Structures are given as C-alpha cells and as structure tokens.
Amino acid sequence: xxxxxxxxxxxxxxxxxxxxxxxxxxxxxxxxxxxxxxxxxxxxxxxxxxxxxxxxxxxxxxxxxxxxxxxxxxxxxxxxxxxxxxxxxxxxxxxxxxxxxxxxxxxxxxxxxxxxxxxxxxxxxxxxxxxxxxxxxxxxxxxxxxxxxxxxxxxxxxxxxxxxxxxxxxxxxxxxxxxxxxxxxxxxxxxxxxxxxxxxxxxxxxxxxxxxxxxxxxxxxxxxxxxxxxxxxxxxxxxxxxxxxxxxxxxxxxxxxxxxxxxxxxxxxxxxxxxxxxxxxxxxxxxxxxxxxxxxxxxxxxxxxxxxxxxxxxxxxxxxxxxxx
Amino acid sequence: xxxxxxxxxxxxxxxxxxxxxxxxxxxxxxxxxxxxxxxxxxxxxxxxxxxxxxxxxxxxxxxx
Numbered sequence: 001x002x003x004x005x006x007x008x009x010x011x012x013x014x015x016x017x018x019x020x021x022x023x024x025x026x027x028x029x030x031x032x033x034x035x036x037x038x039x040x041x042x043x044x045x046x047x048x049x050x051x052x053x054x055x056x057x058x059x060x061x062x063x064x065x066x067x068x069x070x071x072x073x074x075x076x077x078x079x080x081x082x083x084x085x086x087x088x089x090x091x092x093x094x095x096x097x098x099x100x101x102x103x104x105x106x107x108x109x110x111x112x113x114x115x116x117x118x119x120x121x122x123x124x125x126x127x128x129x130x131x132x133x134x135x136x137x138x139x140x141x142x143x144x145x146x147x148x149x150x151x152x153x154x155x156x157x158x159x160x161x162x163x164x165x166x167x168x169x170x171x172x173x174x175x176x177x178x179x180x181x182x183x184x185x186x187x188x189x190x191x192x193x194x195x196x197x198x199x200x201x202x203x204x205x206x207x208x209x210x211x212x213x214x215x216x217x218x219x220x221x222x223x224x225x226x227x228x229x230x231x232x233x234x235x236x237x238x239x240x241x242x243x244x245x246x247x248x249x250x251x252x253x254x255x256x257x258x259x260x261x262x263x264x265x266x267x268x269x270x271x272x273x274x275x276x277x278x279x280x281x282x283x284x285x286x287x288x289x290x291x292x293x294x295x296x297x298x299x300x301x302x303x304x305x306x307x308x309x310x311x312x313x314x315x316x317x318x319x320x321x322x323x324x325x
Numbered sequence: 326x327x328x329x330x331x332x333x334x335x336x337x338x339x340x341x342x343x344x345x346x347x348x349x350x351x352x353x354x355x356x357x358x359x360x361x362x363x364x365x366x367x368x369x370x371x372x373x374x375x376x377x378x379x380x381x382x383x384x385x386x387x388x389x
Contacts, residue, residue, distance in 0.1 A: 029345070031349070031350075050349070050351075050352060051348075051349075051351060051352075051354050051357035051358075051381060052345075052348050052349040052350075052351065052357065053382060053383050054384045055335060055347075055361075055377075055380055055381060056335070056338055056339055056345070056349075057347075058339060126351050
C-alpha cells in the first residue's frame with residue numbers, strides 16, 4: 001500500500017465539514033494546477049468544471065490530513081497576510097502568485113473552518129498545522145515560498161496562528177476607513193451583515209441593536225475590532241503594518257524585505273505586470289478608485305468611520321511611520 | 326442493479342490509480358461519460374450513460 005502522501009499527492013483539501021464537533025476533510029483532484037485565481041474558492045470552482053472532479057471526491061478523517069502533511073515535502077510558510085478587508089490584500093496575493101516559485105493560498109475556507117471552529121486550542125493548532133502543511137505541499141518543481149492570505153476576521157485568532165507558526169513573519173494591511181466602508185456599502189461582505197458571523201464580536205450590542213443599527217455603523221464597528229486587534233499586536237517582532245497607499249510598490253520593497261525575499265528583474269517585471277490588472281477581476285485593468293470611493297461615501301459612512309475606526313487608523317499609521325524611519 | 330454497479334465502480338475508481346489516470350484529464354463531458362461506461366464494462370460493471378449523467382447532474386446541483 002502506498003503511503004498517504006502518495007495516495008493524496010495530486011489531491012487538495014477543499015472543505016472541512018463537521019459532525020458533532022468531529023471534522024472531516026473533502027478532497028478534490030488538482031494535479032499540477034496552481035492556485036492562481038484571486039481566491040482559493042475560484043480555483044476550486046474552476047477544478048470542479050472537470051467531470052472527474054464532479055464524480056470523484058474523497059472524504060477522510062482529519063487524521064488522514066495529518067498523515068499526508070507529515071509524510072509530504074512541504075514548504076514552510078514564508079509569510080501571513082492579514083487585512084481589514086477591501087484594502088488591497090488580493091493585489092498582494094496576485095502579485096506573489098505571478099511567480100511559479102510561490103504557493104499562494106488566498107482566503108481558503110478549509111483554513112478558516114479550522115481557525116473559526118469551537119474545538120479546543122490544542123486541536124485547532126494541530127489541525128491548522130496539518131491543513132496549512134498539506135496546502136503547502138511542493139506539488140510543482142521549483143516551489144519554495146508559501147504565502148497565506150487569511151480572511152479579514154482571522155486577525156482575531158492571531159494568537160492561535162502565532163502559537164502554531166511562531167517564527168513566520170506577518171503583515172496587517174489596512175486602508176482609509178471611509179474607502180473601506182464605501183466598498184462594503186456597494187457590496188457587503190458576509191462579515192459585515194448584522195446577525196452574521198461577526199455578531200458576537202460586538203460585545204457591547206445585542207442582536208436586536210445590531211439589526212437596527214445603520215449598516216455603515218455596524219461595518220465601522222467590525223472594522224474597528226479588526227484594526228484594534230492588529231494595533232495591540234503591532235509591535236510583535238514578526239509584524240509589519242502596511243497601508244493600502246503603499247501598494248503596489250511595497251510588495252517588492254517593504255513586504256519583500258519583511259518576508260526575506262529577493263526578486264530578479266524578470267520576476268519584478270512579472271509581478272508588476274500582475275499589478276496592472278484588477279486583482280479580483282484579472283481580465284480587467286486596475287484603475288485607482290480611492291477618490292471615487294471617498295466621493296461616493298455617504299455622510300453616515302464618514303461619521304461612522306470618524307467615530308469608530310479613524311482613531312485606531314491614526315494609531316496604526318503612527319506606529320507604521322515610526323517603524324519605517 | 327445498474328445503480329449499485331455504478332456506485333461500486335465509483336468506489337473502485339477512488340482506489341485505483343490507473344482508472345483515475347484514464348478519467349481525470351478528460352475535459353469533455355460526453356467523452357467522459359462514454360469512457361466511464363467503457364471502463365466499467367471492461368471490469369464487469371453494468372451501468373448506462375444515463376447513470377453517469379444523472380450522477381454528474383446531482384453533484385452539480387448541490388453546488389459542488
């Protein structure tokens with residue numbers, strides 16, 4: 001019988017499902033495909049167009065994930081990308097994914113499913129190491145760097161991630177809060193829906209109050225929690241704060257230095273080409289939209305940003321600027 | 326009977342690397358269905374193209 005790493009060599013975990021607090025893992029065949037789409041889910045959706053993947057998926061216990069991870073040649077994480085949402089993190093991921101030597105996993109549901117589960121810290125840490133290890137297997141020649149862009153709310157579980165990967169540098173990306181709120185008001189992320197997954201985060205309001213609250217205020221309060229948590233940990237020796245306004249240049253300068261990366265001229269050209277495209281819709285060219293977002297922001301968005309997020313944003317900026325000197 | 330045969334063959338494919346190799350890179354749906362039936366028949370499993378189509382449709386419907 002082949003080892004688990006052999007049996008699952010070309011398969012990737014796509015989903016964690018739970019039955020009575022016991023996780024199981026769903027896998028799909030990926031072959032030599034790379035994660036190059038803006039989000040993990042986009043790549044999985046693309047794979048699911050192949051008839052084989054519609055009929056043949058595997059489901060295993062999470063212990064099998066552990067065996068696969070421990071028996072495989074894995075690339076250790078090079079850097080984690082945390083963010084407040086709608087602030088350029090997909091651009092960073094797409095620029096890094098432009099190079100074949102980089103494995104880039106962007107907002108993978110199976111990673112979040114473990115991080116956000118109710119399991120004990122011990123189990124979550126062990127399963128997270130297995131999941132991140134398995135997604136970071138060297139499936140193509142030359143892959144030697146590995147980046148994980150997490151979901152915006154995963155910053156709240158930074159302690160778990162740091163305990164599991166204590167030596168891995170991380171960045172927290174943020175943006176002018178009026179622009180972020182304006183983006184969510186155009187199309188709200190799930191984390192910004194009252195009654196959704198972040199409801200318990202706002203400990204000073206109950207569900208009724210959350211549902212009655214203006215959308216802009218709810219959004220601002222959630223963003224404030226993400227940013228406040230990053231602020232508390234901003235002096236961590238593995239941390240670096242990055243403002244959206246520093247992009248795309250920071251990817252090949254500040255972030256590269258923090259993640260201990262260097263690039264050839266040809267690689268820089270590839271990354272800069274990727275930066276010219278709209279990160280979330282790579283068929284379109286990127287167009288700067290900060291001014292448009294600020295112009296279209298409602299008065300309510302401006303007030304909510306000023307009351308809840310801007311004081312924290314200013315503190316993040318002060319630390320970032322003091323560290324860059 | 327045909328359905329049982331189909332499910333048994335489906336389980337066999339998941340444990341047989343050579344069958345997986347024969348099927349996994351086929352992008353065209355009708356070619357895939359034909360090949361499934363051929364490979365099943367070669368190994369003594371009786372099921373129809375319709376069984377394969379139904380299975381493809383049902384997995385598609387649940388958003389996978």
